[in-house]
Amino acid sequence: MSKINKFFDGVVKEFKKVSWPTQKELVDNTIITVVFSIILSLFIFGVDQLYSTVLEVIYQ
Template sequence: MAKLSGVFDGVVNEFKKVAWPTQKELIDNTIIVIVFSIILSVFIFGVDQVYSTALEFIYK
């Protein structure tokens, strides 16, 4: 039981060292991730459409 208690104490100590983001940083970073994900999705969709059209043209 003492080992388990020592593990939890270590976890608590490590969590105290973490530099947690402020609410503004969290919101800003979340918006950046969402916007980048949308942009990347649109790009992949566009490339897929170009390849699909090219292959359709080649095989017809």
């Protein structure tokens, strides 16, 4: 049982060392991630459509 207590004491100490982001930083980073993901998915969709069109023309 003492090993378990020691483990959780260590976890609590490590969590106190963590530099947690502020709410504004968290929201800003989330927005950046979502926007970048949308842009990247649109780019991949566009490239896929272009390849599909080119291959369709070649194989007809």
